Amino acid sequence: MMDVALPAVAVFLLLNLVAGMLRVYRGPTLADRMLAALLFSTTTVAILLLMAEWMAMPALRHVALLFVMLASILSLAFVGLPRDADEEDT
Amino acid sequence: MSVEEGIALLFLLAGCAFYLAGTIGLLRFPDVFCRLHALTKADNVGLGLVCVGLALLSGQARVASMLLLIWLVGLLAATVSAHLIARHAYERDAPPEHEGPS
Amino acid sequence: MMALLLDGLIVLALVSLAVQAISGRSLFRGIIHFVVFGLTMALAWARIGAPDLAMAEAAIGAGLTGALMMVAYRRLVAQGDNHSPRAPAQKSRLAIPIAVGSGLLVGVIGLGALLADNPPGEAGLIVLETLPEYGLGNAITGVLLLFRGLDTLLEIAVLLTALLAARALAGTGDSSATARTQHPETPLVGALLAVVIPLTILVAVHLLRAGTHETGGAFQAGAVLAAAGVLLVLSGRVSRTDTAGPLVRLGILAGLSAFILIGLMPLLYGEALLTLPGMWSIYLIETAMMVSIAAALILLFADAGGLKRDRRG
Numbered sequence: 137m138m139d140v141a142l143p144a145v146a147v148f149l150l151l152n153l154v155a156g157m158l159r160v161y162r163g164p165t166l167a168d169r170m171l172a173a174l175l176f177s178t179t180t181v182a183i184l185l186l187m188a189e190w191m192a193m194p195a196l197r198h199v200a201l202l203f204v205m206l207a208s209i210l211s212l213a214f215v216g217l218p219r220d221a222d223e224e225d226t
Numbered sequence: 227m228s229v230e231e232g233i234a235l236l237f238l239l240a241g242c243a244f245y246l247a248g249t250i251g252l253l254r255f256p257d258v259f260c261r262l263h264a265l266t267k268a269d270n271v272g273l274g275l276v277c278v279g280l281a282l283l284s285g286q287a288r289v290a291s292m293l294l295l296i297w298l299v300g301l302l303a304a305t306v307s308a309h310l311i312a313r314h315a316y317e318r319d320a321p322p323e324h325e326g327p328s
Numbered sequence: 329m330m331a332l333l334l335d336g337l338i339v340l341a342l343v344s345l346a347v348q349a350i351s352g353r354s355l356f357r358g359i360i361h362f363v364v365f366g367l368t369m370a371l372a373w374a375r376i377g378a379p380d381l382a383m384a385e386a387a388i389g390a391g392l393t394g395a396l397m398m399v400a401y402r403r404l405v406a407q408g409d410n411h412s413p414r415a416p417a418q419k420s421r422l423a424i425p426i427a428v429g430s431g432l433l434v435g436v437i438g439l440g441a442l443l444a445d446n447p448p449g450e451a452g453l454i455v456l457e458t459l460p461e462y463g464l465g466n467a468i469t470g471v472l473l474l475f476r477g478l479d480t481l482l483e484i485a486v487l488l489t490a491l492l493a494a495r496a497l498a499g500t501g502d503s504s505a506t507a508r509t510q511h512p513e514t515p516l517v518g519a520l521l522a523v524v525i526p527l528t529i530l531v532a533v534h535l536l537r538a539g540t541h542e543t544g545g546a547f548q549a550g551a552v553l554a555a556a557g558v559l560l561v562l563s564g565r566v567s568r569t570d571t572a573g574p575l576v577r578l579g580i581l582a583g584l585s586a587f588i589l590i591g592l593m594p595l596l597y598g599e600a601l602l603t604l605p606g607m608w609s610i611y612l613i614e615t616a617m618m619v620s621i622a623a624a625l626i627l628l629f630a631d632a633g634g635l636k637r638d639r640r641g
Binding site for chain 1: 329341370377391559
């Protein structure tokens with residue numbers, strides 16, 4: 137039962153991620169695109185945790201921990217952008 | 227399917243619902259602050275519920291504490307990221323439409 | 329069935345993200361696509377059963393390259409319009425033939441790999457038989473240090489050379505070009521660092537220790553430490569200098585010198601070069617390599633010759 141349910145949940149989350157990519161296209165601001173990246177990073181963590189249980193591979197939990205630990209680096213680098221850096225694109 | 231598995235599955239499904247809500251909010255809400263609001267709540271609770279479900283499923287204290295740690299660090303990182311991005315957006319284009327008490 | 333669906337979805341996402349990352353009209357969108365590509369790549373490594381690579385992808389992809397591109401983007405924006413990041417790209421007439429040719433080549437090689445009988449990897453079997461003699465449980469660490477010691481030694485040397493080359497190319501004393509985030513001062517950043525930095529060091533040491541018997545090793549640990557350093561540089565807690573202090577120099581050179589010294593020792597007893605004399609030497613080399621990898625990556629990221637603490641930050 138769980139052998140089907142766990143990957144099914146992972147597939148659902150991955151589809152969510154793909155749908156969210158639309159926000160990266162639309163923008164309109166750089167901050168919107170960063171938000172999408174933020175959501176994807178949590179989604180990836182959840183999928184990794186599901187895989188760790190499903191594939192009986194505990195090392196993947198360490199990978200997930202690394203992702204959550206380092207998720208804020210990108211945001212910190214992002215806020216250094218000059219505020220008028222928007223929009224080279226629309 | 228045992229009772230534990232059933233309960234764990236319920237938690238996983240609830241987590242999925244929150245992720246879905248987060249994605250819908252990201253796509254449908256009008257401005258960056260609304261989207262931020264939808265997204266941070268949704269994915270933090272979503273991750274939390276998925277962690278609870280998986281902890282029940284594994285049934286090991288070691289795994290459960292690892293999942294708890296991941297969730298707590300995830301909360302912290304998401305909070306700081308959301309704050310930084312919101313501030314960046316706020317300083318960029320003055321107050322948003324729905325101004326709070328000043 | 330579900331597994332197949334998941335794998336197919338990952339592959340599709342990878343291909344489309346890769347295309348988007350390099351073909352988008354907007355550089356910033358390209359960066360976001362690249363970051364998400366990294367996340368998806370980690371999922372792919374996990375599905376292939378290679379948690380080592382997923383871990384390296386997490387540390388390098390989430391911790392270093394995304395921030396590196398963001399900082400590069402910032403500099404492009406700061407340089408203004410005369411150096412527009414969207415200068416029209418020169419299109420070569422050879423581009424499409426080369427792309428098609430490369431694609432065909434990959435296809436042929438992939439098909440060949442699929443069709444060929446998989447020979448029983450004898451080298452791999454020998455490695456797995458030998459490892460327990462050394463008390464090593466992780467085949468990757470074993471191969472890197474026991475069987476391909478020279479390669480690993482040279483990899484550390486390559487990293488050092490890259491650092492020297494970057495320093496030779498870099499300008500000096502241009503303080504406007506620091507990687508530091510200009511206005512990060514909110515109490516939250518301090519709180520984040522207070523939790524994440526100790527945790528990062530803990531995880532790096534764990535990966536290093538675990539590297540002898542499970543997933544981990546000096547490269548992953550070094551990349552994780554480097555990510556902590558990048559966090560400190562971005563938040564202005566550590567700033568760049570043009571020349572390295574003694575501690576930074578020691579850090580950069582530790583890996584290579586420890587490896588060379590221990591690698592030479594067997595010659596004294598008349599054994600072969602780089603025959604490692606026991607577990608203690610493996611731990612010592614791995615630790616020194618971790619420090620060197622982290623130091624080199626941080627310096628490369630910060631475009632710095634050295635680092636100093638910055639209390640004003």
